Amino acid sequence: MKVPVNKIIPFSAVDGPGNRTAVFVQGCNFNCRYCHNPETRNLCKNCGECVEKCPKHALYVENGEVRFRPELCCGCDTCIKTCRFGCSPRIQYLDAGEVFERIKKQMPYIRGITVSGGECTLYPDFLRELFVLCREAHLGTLLDSNGTLDFEAYPELLDVTDGVMLDVKAWTDEDHHTVTSVSNEMVLKNMRYLASQGKLFEVRTVIVPELFDCRGTVRETATLAAQYLDKGNIRYKIIKYRPMGVREEYAHYRVPDQAFLEELAELARSCGMTDVLIV
Ligand code: SF4
Ligand code: SF4
Ligand code: SF4
Known part of the structure; x- marks a missing residue:
């Protein structure tokens, strides 16, 4: 199965632990107002x-x-x-073997790979095939996901996935619709399921105070995640909204100040989270 690959970054220190190769696929089923790479959402x-x-x-x-x-x-x-359709022509259709060939070149220098997007779980069969190859080569396997694939229905994928970095973009369904145009029912189901399986590596929330209830989202997300810490560590990454790359019509949101981010991090800790990071 060939999938549209937007880019492969041979060495990344920001897409999971250690030095990793990051693979970005094209296509996403969300429409986040603050998307930094809106051209990765649509297919050419x-x-x-x-x-x-x-x-x-x-x-x-x-x-x-x-x-x-x-x-x-x-x-x-x-x-x-x-492009008037908001897409990128800079993609290549590659199968898992072809992507793995590009990862192999830096194998001695990386700890693992992270597949991101767009939304990489639009291509679960590709992910499983790629991760099988990585596991055979003793490389770690992480997914960066918006949480709309029903992970419980894909046990063969989770078997070869070390962990998922899951976006919890807003807690209430109404707020989630405002941010992404999509319900968060599946996201929250996934959060519970992945955490219960010890596969929730990280939850992340981009903080945009004018757009949704950030305090409520951090409080509820942290409270839920903290209930599963006995299954394995879960990091809560609190991400400062930045307007770079954001579509003009949505680039007016105020950037949150450090004091507010610190307040949210403290709130997450008070709800039981121990590994909280502001980026
Ligand atoms: S990326 Fe280029 S070819 Fe594709 S839809 Fe946009 S303008 Fe047309
Ligand atoms: S216009 Fe051509 S050179 Fe410029 S980014 Fe697109 S593909 Fe690359
Ligand atoms: S989930 Fe990610 S790629 Fe998709 S629209 Fe939202 S920010 Fe953009």
Whole structure:
């Protein structure tokens, strides 16, 4: 099975513990207002409009589909700015074996891999195949997910996954709709299920005070996560909203100050969380 891969970062120190290769797939079923990479959400519609705008001829059309030559790309983002559908043509369709070939090159220097997006769990079969290969090579396997795949229905995937970094973007369904346009029913089910299986590596909340009830979200998320700490450590990452990359119509939100972030971290600790990080 080939999936649209947006990019592979050979060495990342911010996508889980230790040095890791981070794989970013294209496509997401959420529409977060604060998305920093909104061009990773939609799949290219092959309209071809960005092809002629590319100054490096890194894009071309083959059999009616836009193809990308990464070796020619200068990263100018002209294609992304051109696209009226909010997508990126800079993707390659790769299967698990092909992605693993690219990971293998840095194997002596990495502790594991993290697959992110977009939303990587749109492609559960690909993830399982890739993680099987990584496990055979003694590499760690983490997922970064918005929590909409029903993990309980994919035990073969969880068997080869070390842990999930799960976004809890808002606690109430109403707030979650405001932030993402989607319900959080499955997210919260997953949070409970993954934590009970010792597979919840981390929960994360992006703090945007004007957009949703941040205090309530941190309090409820921390209270729930803390009930499962006997199954394994769970980090709560409190992420400061930053406007970089955010679509113009949503880039007006106020950046929370450090005092508010510290208050939220303290709130999480008071609810029983021991590993709380502000980033
Ligand atoms: S970022 Fe896009 S437009 Fe710029 S060189 Fe790369 S493919 Fe071409
Ligand atoms: S990325 Fe956008 S502009 Fe380029 S071909 Fe695809 S849909 Fe058209
Ligand atoms: S889940 Fe992530 S990739 Fe998807 S819209 Fe939200 S921030 Fe963007």
